[in-house]
Amino acid sequence: MLFFSHCLGFVLDFVHFRYQYCKARSAFSAAVQLVCVVRPTPSVTHLPSRTPLSLHREVVPSAEDLSEKRLLACPCPGASCKWEGPLEAILPHLAASHHSVVRLRGESVVFLATNVHLPGSAGWVTVQSCLGHHFVLVLEKQVRQEGHQRFLAFVLLLGTSRQAQGFSYRLLLNGKRRRLSWEATPRGVAEGPASSSLSTDSLVFDTVMAQTFTNNGSLAIKVTISSS
Amino acid sequence: MLFFSHCLGFVLDFVHFRYQYCKARSAFSAAVQLVCVVRPTPSVTHLPSRTPLSLHREVVPSAEDLSEKRLLACPCPGASCKWEGPLEAILPHLAASHHSVVRLRGESVVFLATNVHLPGSAGWVTVQSCLGHHFVLVLEKQVRQEGHQRFLAFVLLLGTSRQAQGFSYRLLLNGKRRRLSWEATPRGVAEGPASSSLSTDSLVFDTVMAQTFTNNGSLAIKVTISSS
Numbered sequence: 001m002l003f004f005s006h007c008l009g010f011v012l013d014f015v016h017f018r019y020q021y022c023k024a025r026s027a028f029s030a031a032v033q034l035v036c037v038v039r040p041t042p043s044v045t046h047l048p049s050r051t052p053l054s055l056h057r058e059v060v061p062s063a064e065d066l067s068e069k070r071l072l073a074c075p076c077p078g079a080s081c082k083w084e085g086p087l088e089a090i091l092p093h094l095a096a097s098h099h100s101v102v103r104l105r106g107e108s109v110v111f112l113a114t115n116v117h118l119p120g121s122a123g124w125v126t127v128q129s130c131l132g133h134h135f136v137l138v139l140e141k142q143v144r145q146e147g148h149q150r151f152l153a154f155v156l157l158l159g160t161s162r163q164a165q166g167f168s169y170r171l172l173l174n175g176k177r178r179r180l181s182w183e184a185t186p187r188g189v190a191e192g193p194a195s196s197s198l199s200t201d202s203l204v205f206d207t208v209m210a211q212t213f214t215n216n217g218s219l220a221i222k223v224t225i226s227s228s
Numbered sequence: 229m230l231f232f233s234h235c236l237g238f239v240l241d242f243v244h245f246r247y248q249y250c251k252a253r254s255a256f257s258a259a260v261q262l263v264c265v266v267r268p269t270p271s272v273t274h275l276p277s278r279t280p281l282s283l284h285r286e287v288v289p290s291a292e293d294l295s296e297k298r299l300l301a302c303p304c305p306g307a308s309c310k311w312e313g314p315l316e317a318i319l320p321h322l323a324a325s326h327h328s329v330v331r332l333r334g335e336s337v338v339f340l341a342t343n344v345h346l347p348g349s350a351g352w353v354t355v356q357s358c359l360g361h362h363f364v365l366v367l368e369k370q371v372r373q374e375g376h377q378r379f380l381a382f383v384l385l386l387g388t389s390r391q392a393q394g395f396s397y398r399l400l401l402n403g404k405r406r407r408l409s410w411e412a413t414p415r416g417v418a419e420g421p422a423s424s425s426l427s428t429d430s431l432v433f434d435t436v437m438a439q440t441f442t443n444n445g446s447l448a449i450k451v452t453i454s455s456s
Contacts, residue, residue, distance in 0.1 A: 027407075144231055144376075145374055145376075146373050146374060148372075148373075148376060152397075164399075166232065168405070168411070177396070177412060177413045178394075178410075178411065178412045178413075179409075179410070179411040179412075180408075180409070180410055180411075180431075181407075181408070181409040181410075181411075182407070182409075183407040183408075183409075184406045185405045185406075186404060200436055200439075200440050203408075204433065204434055204436065204437050205377070205432065205433075206432055206434075208428055209432050209434065211327075211428075212428050
């Protein structure tokens with residue numbers, strides 16, 4: 001009986017995510033190759049089963065960037081992960097300790113964050129690999145004083161600040177007769193994932209704006225990265 | 229002596245606004261024809277000296293829109309203006325009682341709101357006339373609990389809800405390697421200027437985002453209206 005209920009749950013989950021996947025694809029242009037369903041990042045994680053992340057040589061900083069040699073915090077939002085390590089160990093850490101962080105290849109993808117309507121702080125993270133680099137896409141929901149909530153969406157380059165200056169990214173939220181777009185330069189992950197200090201490099205929006213673009217509790221963000 | 233100090237003040241104001249005008253023009257494409265320097269709307273006003281607003285027949289609602297016949301509030305944000313009147317009296321009211329509300333002609337203009345950094349709630353309003361209609365452009369700064377501030381920017385059509393469905397507008401904030409864009413459908417002014425209920429039809433952003441795009445206390449918003 002337990003087996004059948006598990007199977008039923010799996011099938012229902014599959015149908016639900018497939019439906020959201022199709023909705024997210026239809027909301028954007030046909031040029032988008034990939035849609036990634038991203039669940040909130042849990043604080044306790046285990047090894048990934050499907051999409052292992054690996055370090056590529058191109059994200060290692062150049063010898064000139066001495067400031068990037070220090071220990072860096074995990075780029076996942078929130079304070080739940082206490083990991084620190086050098087730049088080149090971030091991808092292996094995400095693969096080993098954050099199984100919900102999947103990896104997409106391509107310059108234009110759709111980041112589909114699920115359950116954004118649930119109460120409390122949360123974070124959604126994925127890795128986008130393109131243009132010879134790895135980028136970390138982050139959506140964070142912060143709960144501030146008196147229950148005021150805000151969302152921050154931003155892109156980090158797994159590389160140095162200098163390398164990050166060579167790229168730009170665009171986030172696009174598409175709704176019924178409404179469209180919100182944000183273009184900016186990614187930050188090098190060495191500048192720190194502390195989202196409060198990142199807010200000038202982030203798309204910041206409130207709960208009402210999030211609800212405007214949310215469909216069945218999921219928020220689809222089209223992310224396009226280009227070299228500038 | 230008083231005469232000379234007044235003259236000096238006038239010249240300094242002129243130089244300052246001319247500088248802001250040129251900065252705002254350079255921030256956007258050459259296709260933009262008009263830049264409007266918009267000061268916060270005062271609560272006590274008098275007759276305008278330069279840009280009188282006049283009612284054009286095309287904003288009169290059709291006979292089918294019976295719901296639009298009721299008395300409407302002044303579209304200026306805040307509760308300082310208690311005026312109410314029919315749709316066709318709004319433009320004459322703005323001309324007579326809100327001298328800071330100027331009028332621009334063209335489908336693409338730059339709305340330059342000054343002194344957005346000053347503390348407290350404030351509103352900036354102008355009228356954009358194009359495509360045979362008049363649109364009210366509103367930027368509002370709201371101060372909420374515990375000093376939390378937010379900005380709302382939106383467009384109202386001086387017409388019915390049905391007429392408004394035939395248009396779309398785009399707000400563009402341009403900064404150094406950053407760009408925020410919002411596309412939506414204007415609301416008919418008969419739906420009410422109460423900005424709290426408008427937030428799903430508004431570009432909503434916080435103080436940090438405003439500071440990102442502010443230059444010398446002025447926020448330039450490129451407004452483009454098109455028929456959809």
